Amino acid sequence: MSLFNRLKKKFSGKHTDEEIENKESDELIDELDDGLISLEEFEEWEQEQIGYKFRMGLEKSRERFQAQINQLMATHRTVDEDFFEALEEVLISADVGFNTVMELTDELRDYAKLKNITETVDLKEVIVEKMIEIYERNNHISEEMNMQDDLTVILVVGVNGVGKTTSIGKIAHRYVKEGKSVMLAAGDTFRAGAINQLQVWGDRVGADVIKQSEGSDPAAVVFDAVNAAKRRGTDVLICDTAGRLQNKGNLMKELEKIKNVIKKVDENAPHEVLLVLDATTGQNALSQAKAFNEVTEITGIVLTKLDGTAKGGIVLAIKNELGIPVKFVGLGEKIDDLEVFSAENYVYGLFSDMIDETSEENDE
Amino acid sequence: MAFEGLGGRLQGIMDRIKGKGKVTEQDIKEMMREVRLALLEADVNFKVVRQFIKDVSERANGVDVMKSLTPGQQVIKIVQEELTNLMGGENSKINMSQKPPTVIMMVGLQGAGKTTTAGKLALLLRKSHNKKPMLIAGDIYRPAAIDQLETIGKQLDIPVYSMGDKEKVETIVENGLKYARENHLDTVIIDTAGRLHIDEDLMNELKNVKEIAKPNEIMLVVDSMTGQDAVNVAESFNDLLDITGVTLTKLDGDTRGGAALSIRSVTEKPIKFIGVSEKMDGLEPFHPERMASRILGMGDILSIIEKAQMNVDLEDQAELEQKLKENTFTLDDFLAQMDQVKTLGPLDELIKMMPGANKIKGLDKVKMSGKEIDHVQAIIRSMTMEEREKPEKLNISRKRRIAAGSGRSLQEVNRLLKQFNEMKKMMKQFTNGKGKKKNPFSGMGLPF
Ligand SMILES: Nc1nc2c(ncn2[C@@H]2O[C@H](COP(=O)(O)OP(=O)(O)O)[C@@H](O)[C@H]2O)c(=O)[nH]1
Ligand SMILES: Nc1nc2c(ncn2[C@@H]2O[C@H](COP(=O)(O)OP(=O)(O)O)[C@@H](O)[C@H]2O)c(=O)[nH]1
Ligand SMILES: [Mg+2]
Ligand SMILES: [Mg+2]
Numbered sequence: 086m087s088l089f090n091r092l093k094k095k096f097s098g099k100h101t102d103e104e105i106e107n108k109e110s111d112e113l114i115d116e117l118d119d120g121l122i123s124l125e126e127f128e129e130w131e132q133e134q135i136g137y138k139f140r141m142g143l144e145k146s147r148e149r150f151q152a153q154i155n156q157l158m159a160t161h162r163t164v165d166e167d168f169f170e171a172l173e174e175v176l177i178s179a180d181v182g183f184n185t186v187m188e189l190t191d192e193l194r195d196y197a198k199l200k201n202i203t204e205t206v207d208l209k210e211v212i213v214e215k216m217i218e219i220y221e222r223n224n225h226i227s228e229e230m231n232m233q234d235d236l237t238v239i240l241v242v243g244v245n246g247v248g249k250t251t252s253i254g255k256i257a258h259r260y261v262k263e264g265k266s267v268m269l270a271a272g273d274t275f276r277a278g279a280i281n282q283l284q285v286w287g288d289r290v291g292a293d294v295i296k297q298s299e300g301s302d303p304a305a306v307v308f309d310a311v312n313a314a315k316r317r318g319t320d321v322l323i324c325d326t327a328g329r330l331q332n333k334g335n336l337m338k339e340l341e342k343i344k345n346v347i348k349k350v351d352e353n354a355p356h357e358v359l360l361v362l363d364a365t366t367g368q369n370a371l372s373q374a375k376a377f378n379e380v381t382e383i384t385g386i387v388l389t390k391l392d393g394t395a396k397g398g399i400v401l402a403i404k405n406e407l408g409i410p411v412k413f414v415g416l417g418e419k420i421d422d423l424e425v426f427s428a429e430n431y432v433y434g435l436f437s438d439m440i441d442e443t444s445e446e447n448d449e
Numbered sequence: 450m451a452f453e454g455l456g457g458r459l460q461g462i463m464d465r466i467k468g469k470g471k472v473t474e475q476d477i478k479e480m481m482r483e484v485r486l487a488l489l490e491a492d493v494n495f496k497v498v499r500q501f502i503k504d505v506s507e508r509a510n511g512v513d514v515m516k517s518l519t520p521g522q523q524v525i526k527i528v529q530e531e532l533t534n535l536m537g538g539e540n541s542k543i544n545m546s547q548k549p550p551t552v553i554m555m556v557g558l559q560g561a562g563k564t565t566t567a568g569k570l571a572l573l574l575r576k577s578h579n580k581k582p583m584l585i586a587g588d589i590y591r592p593a594a595i596d597q598l599e600t601i602g603k604q605l606d607i608p609v610y611s612m613g614d615k616e617k618v619e620t621i622v623e624n625g626l627k628y629a630r631e632n633h634l635d636t637v638i639i640d641t642a643g644r645l646h647i648d649e650d651l652m653n654e655l656k657n658v659k660e661i662a663k664p665n666e667i668m669l670v671v672d673s674m675t676g677q678d679a680v681n682v683a684e685s686f687n688d689l690l691d692i693t694g695v696t697l698t699k700l701d702g703d704t705r706g707g708a709a710l711s712i713r714s715v716t717e718k719p720i721k722f723i724g725v726s727e728k729m730d731g732l733e734p735f736h737p738e739r740m741a742s743r744i745l746g747m748g749d750i751l752s753i754i755e756k757a758q759m760n761v762d763l764e765d766q767a768e769l770e771q772k773l774k775e776n777t778f779t780l781d782d783f784l785a786q787m788d789q790v791k792t793l794g795p796l797d798e799l800i801k802m803m804p805g806a807n808k809i810k811g812l813d814k815v816k817m818s819g820k821e822i823d824h825v826q827a828i829i830r831s832m833t834m835e836e837r838e839k840p841e842k843l844n845i846s847r848k849r850r851i852a853a854g855s856g857r858s859l860q861e862v863n864r865l866l867k868q869f870n871e872m873k874k875m876m877k878q879f880t881n882g883k884g885k886k887k888n889p890f891s892g893m894g895l896p897f
Contacts, residue, residue, distance in 0.1 A: 180676040180678070278598075368492050394646070
């Protein structure tokens with residue numbers, strides 16, 4: 086099944102025969118059914134809610150984006166240089182990384198030439214496929230969170246104000262809901278009020294917070310926390326850090342020290358290093374990813390503030406150039422406003438109407 | 450990946466044009482494509498870029514570029530000028546109220562730097578305007594936001610008015626203003642919660658606060674790393690609140706900051722300040738030309754060119770080139786050149802920032818401070834016109850006289866003469882071809 090059809094299926098709710106067969110083997114569950122909504126149905130419903138929420142979060146962005154694509158096809162009916170330049174602008178307007186945009190449009194130019202495509206409509210579908218392909222091309226890091234049977238240590242890093250602390254609160258909540266014990270380390274000892282902010286989140290989600298006073302050594306706080314987590318048999322320890330701009334050598338060194346201190350206690354930790362990126366950030370996000378990756382080997386990205394009108398397209402470039410996948414997306418300031426990232430949903434969110442339209446045409 | 454910047458981007462085209470001697474419309478079109486890419490790469494909104502390219506192309510297609518000896522630099526100059534114009538003049542004055550208190554309201558997205566900037570502004574107004582500022586804690590949503598502002602207030606010893614997070618913002622602001630009046634605090638800065646520009650409820654809350662507080666200044670705080678979305682954000686806040694100024698934060702990072710241009714062109718409101726540190730003294734006035742250079746990824750090179758060209762018109766430059774070519778460049782010309790150079794800042798720093806400078810061997814060793822230039826000028830000024838034209842005629846007694854007249858040592862006089870000779874040799878290499886690189890600075894009025 087082509088990716089394109091998979092996408093369509095995913096959002097049209099139609100099931101394949103294969104899946105219906107699998108369902109029958111679940112008859113046992115049906116027998117236990119007490120007349121309320123079945124577990125399976127519930128899960129499906131829940132799944133839909135997540136997809137729905139994700140789509141709603143992107144709805145506003147998508148609308149604008151969609152309007153642009155449609156306008157693009159309307160004003161440029163034939164495939165020519167003007168069309169590609171305009172397409173570049175559409176992609177750039179979603180903050181897709183500059184070089185990635187150039188790469189993408191070059192590939193489309195080649196494709197159009199090879200297949201002798203002259204009408205822009207015939208490229209619509211390929212644009213989306215190429216984008217997903219670009220995202221899926223460089224797959225050397227797992228897209229899943231690397232959770233351990235015993236202690237999992239997650240280090241959270243990023244520049245100032247992107248949403249590190251908030252995301253930590255939300256991620257902690259997620260694991261607490263799964264029945265795990267969670268501890269937080271107040272590694273931002275610099276910004277005014279940062280420790281209290283994390284404490285508020287700890288109280289909200291029911292997680293212990295290991296902290297020292299403002300101005301103390303963040304590496305020491307984190308060291309204490311890893312030891313405490315080991316001792317108490319905690320399942321997940323999430324370490325907050327102060328925001329730092331990636332061009333500040335001394336602060337990046339400090340981060341390296343924090344990571345080394347974690348390694349001292351457990352050489353396999355941190356099991357995840359999450360870079361938090363603000364979706365409103367433009368091309369600089371790529372520079373952030375590169376710099377933080379050099380110092381701490383990033384294993385995943387949390388893309389926040391997708392509930393706004395920004396699209397965060399730079400994550401396509403980051404995945405393409407560095408192979409770092411997005412693991413979570415932030416869709417608001419509340420405790421539940423966090424979703425697991427899905428590349429298909431994401432790109433679909435950006436291109437949704439476009440795919441629906443073309444597939445209807447194909448069905449006819 | 451270091452940013453190439455516009456200088457690097459144009460270098461290739463300039464190299465190609467050099468052989469031809471004439472710039473065609475096609476050449477300009479290609480240069481404009483590079484300008485477009487440079488701006489997009491710097492996060493300038495694509496619509497703003499489109500309009501900009503249209504305007505600049507028109508100007509560049511006019512006579513000045515086509516006839517210029519140095520079309521690449523001419524294009525850079527036009528781009529720089531237009532960019533600077535677009536970003537408006539310098540205006541880092543806070544609108545003050547006739548009758549105290551002056552009220553400033555901070556608004557913007559989450560995490561932009563409102564609270565930090567509120568503290569910085571309070572400090573600045575107390576320090577350089579002798580004001581008695583007070584902060585109002587109007588963010589009742591973000592966990593520990595009040596705590597953050599109170600900590601900043603304590604650090605700076607500036608009072609913070611807060612009523613916790615259970616009261617409505619409107620109430621807090623109303624009471625805060627009353628408190629300020631009663632206590633003769635003449636400047637009130639209202640910190641507000643970050644909010645999305647599409648969040649109608651919270652945007653309306655800001656509107657209410659505006660009605661109650663009647664602020665003299667509504668400062669939109671924007672993260673300088675913002676991408677294409679900057680136009681939407683700025684437009685929405687401006688439409689609803691009619692903002693009066695903008696502060697761009699986190700410019701101590703390595704972002705090119707194209708958002709500045711986007712914001713400016715959709716709101717036409719002045720960018721007043723930039724944030725350059727997390728610390729409380731990290732607030733500076735906004736300089737349009739510096740920002741333009743930064744967006745173009747050219748360091749300060751553009752201000753250098755601009756400054757140099759302020760003093761040297763094209764004719765002078767042509768004359769200079771001619772002199773260099775014919776090897777009739779005299780110490781007197783050198784003196785005049787140095788006057789211009791002196792306005793440009795530390796020379797060795799300048800050289801490093803010039804496009805193509807890394808390609809010239811030995812240039813990194815050039816060291817010349819403002820003081821050294823003064824000394825050299827003093828020596829030349831102690832010479833007669835004739836001596837300046839024909840320095841080879843200087844004998845030992847004349848050199849002694851010059852040393853005494855300028856207050857420098859004989860050694861220094863000798864060193865200058867030696868350097869001048871070497872420089873002339875070097876210039877000859879640059880200007881008469883022979884497979885050597887053409888002087889990339891020619892036309893800039895610099896004596897290298
Ligand atoms: N709208 C929205 N706001 C967010 C999101 N994540 C964080 N924020 C807000 O962004 C601001 C900065 O977040 P914070 O966690 O303190 O950032 P940190 O400095 O990186 O720790 C706060 O006002 C958060 O409420 C998100 O996904 N959506
Ligand atoms: N490096 C740097 N950090 C800044 C600057 N302005 C604000 N910040 C940081 O950005 C983060 C968010 O700032 P804050 O004032 O809490 O933003 P608010 O949510 O808009 O109130 C904090 O970590 C600040 O220390 C700046 O100019 N430079
Ligand atoms: Mg934080
Ligand atoms: Mg704040």
